[in-house]
Amino acid sequence: MMFALTLVLALGCGKGKEASNNEEEGEDDQAGSTAAASNTAGTAAPAATPAAAPVSADAATIAGTVKFEGAAPKMGALQMAADPYCQSQHPNGADATDEEVIVGPAGELANVIVYIKNAPNGPPVTTPAVIDQKGCKYHPHVQVVQVNQPIEIKNSDATLHNIHAMPTVNSQFNEGQPVQGMTSTKKFDKVEMTPFRIKCDVHGWMKSFMAVLPHPYWGVSQMNGTFTIANLPPGQYTIVAWHEKYGQQEQNITVGAKEQKQVAFTFKG
């Protein structure tokens, strides 16, 4: 009867599902309830990059320099009077200058993080990255770690430091290190390409920046402004340079097999 007819028709054509297109009735557009919480630009993980290849025979290297154009701003001295121990570590204020902008005599800009944006993921790294609190300053001032790479945080001072990391994608942490020589080991499990601040709440002048990348293709410009990125598989990439005060710059490059590519960045003051 009609029901049998119904069955026959229904058996043939299943319309409980439909190719998902403009589904205005079914769209669940409750304001805000399903909004994702990604709130920094450029920190989302790169879409499905293939598993990294180990160092291939035709790996290329990128070497480059970062220059600063314009008059280098004068960096002030760090006011360490609040903690006599810190002051004692820098007699006559030696080596106690703000590290925000470090420009060499020929205009070389240091502490610039240079990395490849869309490189394939690297193999997991087990050697820990070290950040040392010495003389009430962070060593190094900027750093890059890989996802899930252990980070050893060391307190080489005989004063209380706390390590307060403020990432936006990963989980924040804030731990005290009252004992000289103690280390804490942490890691970040999500990619965060925009470097975030690490500070000490006891000593407000201390700051350091860290980024978390999924691959080892990065470099930090040294005092002479040079950086190196090694073992890069050939291909087309976007290379990014980041400075804590002067922001971010990007370039598109193509790297050939076994090429020694030169890349230059210039930041204007």
Added chain:
Amino acid sequence: MKPQEPIPHNYSIARLNLIFALSSLLLLGTTGAIVMYDYVRGWKWFQWEFLRLQHERLQQDLRAAKQSQNKEQLAGLDKQVRDQEIVIAQHRAQYVVAQKELDSWEGKHYAADQDYRFAKAKLDAQRYEAESSIVQKRPDAAAQNQEYAKQTAHLAQLLLTLQDVARHRDAAQATVNAWLKRIKDAEDKRKELNATIDLINKQIETVAPTSNFFVLNAPMLDFISPTFKIDQVVLSDLYIDMNYMPVPRVDRCQTCHRAIDRPGFESKKEAARLEKELQGKLDGGQIDPAKREETETRVAQLKRIQDDPNEILNPWRTHPKLDLFVGSASAHPLLEFGCTSCHRGGDRTTEFGRAGHIPANAKVERRWEASLLPFFPGPWDYEKRHWGYEMNEFLETPMFPRQYYEAGCIKCHGDQVQVRQGDEITRATQTMEIVGCYACHKISNWRFSDLRRPGPDLNGIAEKTTPDWAIRWISEPHNFRSTTRMPSFFFQRNMIGPSVPAAERDQNIKLQDAEIHAIVSYLFAKSTHREWQAPGNGDAAHGKQLVETVGCLGCHIDTETIKDEKTGAMRLAKRDDFPLERNYGFNFTGIGTKTHAAWIYNWVKNPKAYYPDAPMPSLRLSDQEAADITAYLLTMQKPQFMKQPVRAADPKAVHDLAKGYLINTMTDRDAEAKLKSMPMEEQLVYLGQRSIEKYGCYSCHNIKGFEGLKPIGTELTTEGSKALHLFDFGFIHEYTHESGKKEHVLHNVPSWVYNKVRSPRVYDDERTKIYNDKLKMPNFHLSEEEARLVTTVVLGLTKEKVEPAKLAGHDPATRTAEEGRKLVSQHNCRACHIVDGYGRAIGSLIADTNFLPPDLSPEGGRAQSAFLFNFLQDPTVMKIRPWLNVRMPTFHFTEDEANRLVAFFAAEGKGKPFDNTLYTSPPPANVAIGKQVFDMLRCAQCHATTPVSPENPPQPNVANAQSLAPNLTLSRVRLRHEWIPDWIRRPGEMIPTTRMPANFPRNAQTGGFQSPLAMAIDTPAFAQYKSTLLPYFNNDEKQLRTTMADAVALTGYLRDYIWSIGITQIRAAAPYEGPTMAVPHPPLPPAMPAMKTGRNRRSNDTQEVRIDDVRVDARARAGLR
């Protein structure tokens, strides 16, 4: 023989036969049609389709389960079985012998058992013989007894034999089992691995159609035990109005929405959201290890749903947020709440149209309505999702459209200020509170009772500003302040809009001008004229700095233009551009044009001196600070506003309007005479009084002569239940909104309310009405989002009956908390603080997180009640964060209000409302140990321990970021005894942005706390501490080490030490000597019961209004409508 004569009939038999045949066929056909009509139901098709979908999904799951099965393990088990079988085969002879042995012993056991049982039976018989022979004193008694004894002995022997045989048999069994054990183990393991697949296979069996299925569901036979049946849930404590009688709801929605409570049929969007959530929990280690596999399977299922090229459509979808709604473990399980209690609609119907589905927009409506046969939608339509829909205009409770789903929350959650996990509805009621709907429209809910009037007191208006300004303001407030909450009463679309004829427009302008002038005349005539002292010279630059740092901008906005996010150009700001809390106070722009120095100066120093109900608290400004702020605010001028031309009041218009009121109580001639005797000023004042009455200004503002009047608007307490035909849709189906957007008016209640709220006078479009009959509701310039939220609340205000047990938030703890929350909302605490996990509108204005006002989420568990009580009433009793620039204002709470707030925080933080730990004395040993721990952890590097004056601590030097920590001598009187150790252990979990480091970080695996002192105590640098501590541990190094590793013990010692150095007393709150509030808030007068007929939307009132010497009969007011 005579030939048979034909028997005469009255009727032609042939014809009768024909009629009979036809009518039989007709009857058959009708019966068939009846059966068919009853049998062929739309919902059966939906259930059939769902079976098919289930089948498909199960097949997918089966494939996935097969894939994820550990093939190697299975293969290994198979190998194990085979190997053992081979071993058995190799030792076959032995196995056979063992088996034979077992068999023979089995046989022997059987025989022995049988012997034993027979002997036992015989013994029982003999016992009877023996006993009866004794009783009956028979001569053979002795012989019988002897026989009995013999048989007993024989039985005992048989038992021994049996047990012996049994032992042998068990041993043989064990031998055989040993051979078979490995096979059995492997089989069990394999069954375990296959469990999932077996389960899925079983499920597939239940959904696959078998021949049984067709028989059970056949027409006429389906009364026995059909597979397709109506699925319902009866809710005996949620009522629906059935012909004026509340009856329990019977929700049959699941009949078509088969998967509503079943996970596995989510939409792709929902699946993505759920996957993200669960994956986040898995990664963060928040899932119980026992449930881990289950969660991973679910995540895999959600991934499959997203990868499927097709999307599950309604009605076969799972309900979104199953953990909050509908799921059996959720707060609203299906069996207790059903569907219609939230979504409304026809509960008992199983037809699509009759159930009250409302399309979300016109496009959806068109698709639903399409149908091949008008009265018989069927599979031919359903496949294209044309449901043959026709709106059921007889259904009094149609469903809420998609954008107003939350309206259903109000009937149970209407007594709550904050609904947990219900951000939408919380925001909706909060928007209504800020916009002030409750002031004109009485809403009897607890949520909207006892709220302050949204507008300022107008009794002192002459002290503040000038009539020139007031006229321009009332004409169009948004010309002065684009973010103002004051609505626009005049020159709206029904007065001068495009649909009004030109001649009428000019006349309307004159009449409106007359009314505006009149209102201003009245207000200024009745105003007080107190003298206020002028300030000294102020420094505007310093004032600007103060305004931006002291905390004014938490409640106030100081700009009128804002950069548009999309275009980047500057544009006028709207209320929406700022957090709700910052709209509490007015926008500073133009304040210098509106008022003068003396007024501002005295206001910022002591707002309550102007009127006791002033919402603004006192910032305890010194005279100089107040003068500086005044100087700054005076620079915020808007001269172009005053340059707007103002038309003078047309005497004829004034005369006509005034006469229109007068002739309600006197004759035309008398009215003329009276008016002639009144000078223009007096006419204006009289007209002003009547106009204020007409427009209802007194509902939001305190105005002299209008105290105690009822609010002017329609009562909204049960507006959501009002029948559709009682709403006046006017003549329009679409219109152009004042903002330029084209809006459609659908013929349902939500659409009416939404458009009313968006453009209150729109229903006057294209209509001819006399001036006084036109719609009066003012235009609040609500954005689409604000209008949607307000509509949601209004739709939710229904008269549906709910059993008190089902109402949310009625336990005493929640009531206490909600009372406090109401105060928090009324006094706008969230402008500066995070309360209940959200707020701190001022946060975006303070760059350095060290200088933010504190997050009050842990306050309940943290602060002692006595301290909090005094602090709230008088924040100067303790300055715990002297480095902050923002100031906690003095709110002049009454004791009752302070009590309510303290109880709220205690209920919120799950602390005891009143604690008595202040005078607990810590043991001296603990104090000494605590001091050592304190030194080892170097707490003193941030926390000072030198005594300071609680009220006036030294201002810290904030260049040293070190000095941004509270002084610990103030802890004992402020913090709770049991809270301090908890805080020291996990500050980052309580307040995520705190500067306080975690000295005892959590161990990621175990979740416990690690102590850095466990290692440190043995290092040379700590040798001195070790030697000091050892005596307290009986010189036992091991005990010392254990304690140094125990974070709970260490934090306890720290707390004891902090307790020992703390002060025990602070000043009590200074009594408030300013203007006392005789009545906490001037209460909104009680409403008279609304009339049941639809005629008068406003309640009939019989109150009399006496103004000076003009008595007005209330009935006359009805004519003012």
